Amino acid sequence: MPYILKEENIEEFLRKSEMDEFEEEDFGEFYPDNYKMVDKSGMFEDFRFKLVVLESLLGKNASFVDEFKEFTKKLEEKYDDYVFEIGNFINPVIVEPILKFLENVELTEEDLEKVDEICIGGGLEIYGILCPNWDGEDELFEIKSVKGFEKLKNLKKVIFISCCDEELLDEFRESGIEVE
Incomplete structure (x- = not known):
């Protein structure tokens, strides 16, 4: 199960990582029972689907892209890239500042019009940014709803690999969107 890496714990986290003195509480809240990922813009019912849309953009x-790149660059500089290359832990770690940023992204009409194709699968770049050592072995990014896709007026194609039940794809098909 993934953990939330809280920003206020990062310095102590890095110190402990050098001495291999980790304890479970060092990782912050345990996901998913104690932490919900939410689309605070209200555009999409499921934040995980919003991530797919953000990936396509x-x-x-x-x-949001320039601000997002600048934000992640500042985090990488502040925390010396180490936090973004966590790969030696049993459980994936969600970087909370990035999660909060993505939860609050509000897409413009122009943004929504740019989405003509989305890919639903475990290898999305945005997953690696949000949870650097996620291995796809759990349901962290499993989409439960695609409600809100109607806002994507130019969506023509959905490439399906994984990360949702195939029944959800019927909503796209019923709207005349090609599913591959």
Whole structure:
């Protein structure tokens, strides 16, 4: 099960990592029982689906992209890249400042119009940014609802690999969207 890595614990976390003195409480809250990922913009019912939409916009000059890149760059500089390359722990670690940023992203109409294709699968870049050592072995990014996809007026194609039940894809098909 993944943990939430809280920003206020990072310095102590790094000190303990050098001495291999970790205890469970060093990782903050345990996900999913004690922490819910929420789309605070209210655009999508499931934050995990919002992540798929955000992923599709990373290379399309969307309104949030420059701020997101600058934000993650500052975090990497502040925490010396170590936090973003956590790979030696049994449980994945969600970087809370990035989670909070993504939860609060509000997409513009122009952003929504740029989405013509999405990919639902475990290998998305945005998952690696949010949870650097996630291995896809659990349901951390499993989509439970695609409600809100109707806002994506130019969505023509959904590439399905994993991370949701196939029945959810019927909502796209019923709207005339190609599912591959």
